[in-house]
Each structure stands twice: as C-alpha cells, then as structure tokens.
Amino acid sequence: MVAKIFIDGEAGTTGLQIRERLAGRRDLQVLSISADKRKDQDERKRLLNAADVAILCLPDDAARESVSLIDNGTTRVIDASTAFRVDPAWAYGFAEMDQSQSEIIANARFVTNPGCWPQGLIANVRPLIAAGLIPSDHPLTYNGISGYTGGGKQMIAEYEAEGDAASHFMPYGLTFQHKHVPEMTTYTGAKSAPLFVPTVGDFAQGMTTFVPLQLGQLATVPTGRQLHAAIADHFAAIKDSFVTVAPYEELAKTPALDPEAHNGTNTMTLHVFANDARAQAVLVAVYDNLGKGASGAAVQNLNLMLGVSAKESLAA
Structure with missing residues (x-):
C-alpha cells in the first residue's frame, strides 16, 4: 500500500528538507499544493483530509488551524511547530527518549516533532x-x-x-x-x-x-x-x-x-x-x-508511524 503524505508548509526550510529526504520513495505518494493555493484554506483542507499522514511545517497558529481543518478520523499528523509539544494528547517525537518511545510514536495518531x-x-x-x-x-x-x-x-x-x-x-x-x-x-x-x-x-x-x-x-x-x-x-x-x-x-x-x-x-x-x-x-x-533537530526527526517519526524501518531515507 502506498501511503499519501501531505507536507503543509513544504516551501519552508524544514518542509523542503523533508521533501528532499522522501524523494524516490516508492512506498509514498507526496501530495503537493500548487504555489497559488498555499493560502487557500479549502484546498489545504482537501489535501489534509486526503492524506494518510500530514506533516505540518508551519508557525504555531497555522499548525493549530491545520489540525482543526482535519475532519476525518484517519489522517495522522506530525507537527513540527511548538504548538503541541507539551500537550499530553500528542506523542513526543524523540524516538530515543525512552525504550518505549518508538512504539508510542508508531501507534500515535498525533505526534509532535521535538525542537x-x-x-x-x-x-x-x-x-x-x-x-x-x-x-x-x-x-x-x-x-x-x-x-x-x-x-x-x-x-x-x-x-x-x-x-x-x-x-x-x-x-x-x-x-x-x-x-x-x-x-x-x-x-x-x-x-x-x-x-x-x-x-x-x-x-x-x-x-x-x-x-x-x-x-x-x-x-x-x-x-x-x-x-x-x-x-x-x-x-x-x-x-x-x-x-x-x-x-x-x-x-x-x-x-x-x-x-x-x-x-x-x-x-x-x-x-x-x-x-x-x-x-x-x-x-x-x-x-x-535540520537533521535530527528537525526534518530528519520528522522522517524518522513518519517511518515509525508507517511501520517501515526507522532508518529509511535517513543517513546515519
């Protein structure tokens, strides 16, 4: 099964690096928003709800807005902002923090990427x-x-x-x-x-x-x-x-x-x-x-959530 990934904010530094790391993956389909519709809320909502995993590379308020636009019960989210970093409803995305953290991330619907x-x-x-x-x-x-x-x-x-x-x-x-x-x-x-x-x-x-x-x-x-x-x-x-x-x-x-x-x-x-x-x-x-500190961590978390090797697409 090919997983659909939408990077909301793909034109920013973190988003571009995530996109670069995912290039060539046959197990993924990266959904893109056209440049003229990046601020179109309806188009963003459509893509967010079409994705299996949405990766948010946005300022805090915009990240909160994106989460609010998801109205299905299936789209999973990795948020790279600080909006949800200490929210107990979100899994903290530092996979090496504890022995159980990788499993917590793998099973989570909402993952907050660490700073x-x-x-x-x-x-x-x-x-x-x-x-x-x-x-x-x-x-x-x-x-x-x-x-x-x-x-x-x-x-x-x-x-x-x-x-x-x-x-x-x-x-x-x-x-x-x-x-x-x-x-x-x-x-x-x-x-x-x-x-x-x-x-x-x-x-x-x-x-x-x-x-x-x-x-x-x-x-x-x-x-x-x-x-x-x-x-x-x-x-x-x-x-x-x-x-x-x-x-x-x-x-x-x-x-x-x-x-x-x-x-x-x-x-x-x-x-x-x-x-x-x-x-x-x-x-x-x-x-x-920009690696373990941002985009690399996001891809590591994505891999865990998709059940593939944590090291897929990542240089050690």
Missing part, C-alpha cells in the same frame, strides 16, 4: 535523572551554538544578506523565555526550568550543545565515568537508535565537537567530560539542527 535545542538537553539529562545520579531538583544550565537556519526564514535572509558582516557569535533569548523551555522542563524530568542561553553562529546548519554540571553540592557526587555509563546504557538499550555515545576520554579539546560534524545526517553524538577532583562535568551533544 532542535531540547533534544541535546533531554538526551543527556533524562538518563541521569532516571538513574538517580542527578536529582530532579538540581539546577540546570544549558547553552550551545546552532546554525542560522534554526531561526527560520527571517534569520536566514538576514544572515545571507549581511554576508561577511554577519555576526559570528550572537547569543539570544536573554529574557530566558525561549519557546523551547517548556518541553525541556517536561521531558528531562526536571522540576524547574533550565537557565537556557542559545547562540546562533555564522554557518548555515549544525549545532553543538552543552550542559555544565556543578556536582559538589550533591549528597552523592557521581564520577564522570558513572555519568557516561548511565547515558551509554540508556542508548544501548534503544532499538534503531540514531544517538551514539562517544567513548569516555579525558581531552582538553577535540574536533568531534564541531557543530557541523553531522550535517546532512540524522546522527546525534553525546560526549561526557569531567574533572572528578573538582566535581565538575559537561555533557555535550553534536547534531544537525
């Missing part, structure tokens, strides 16, 4: 809280750098227009009200919101994220190797995982932390660095903000 930034934090922190190495009330800080494609059409246009004059390193979200914070809090298992400071760099795509940990005030201070083992054990138990854990090493620096290292793939690599004598550690994630 690019939250995945690096969730991947590193959730296993540590679950293992009891970090208490759920431990204060968390989170930072990193991402390519400018993570900011959508407006940021892409600004960076490309500025050329060599574009900022190489620009922190933002300095009111600490970033739209990804609710899902970070919900899915790490933390009791309070992390202090999150994202940065955009003068490169198109890719990202490296950091979770610094001050461990000295804990009743039981975990070693770097214990942190690494808990994270590695978690992902070793996940079937068809795109998340890998680098060996535990004491390094002053490594080219493996290049934010562009996994561009064009759906791979995420986690690293643990620690100084046990100082009771300090940093947890690092490297991945493509």
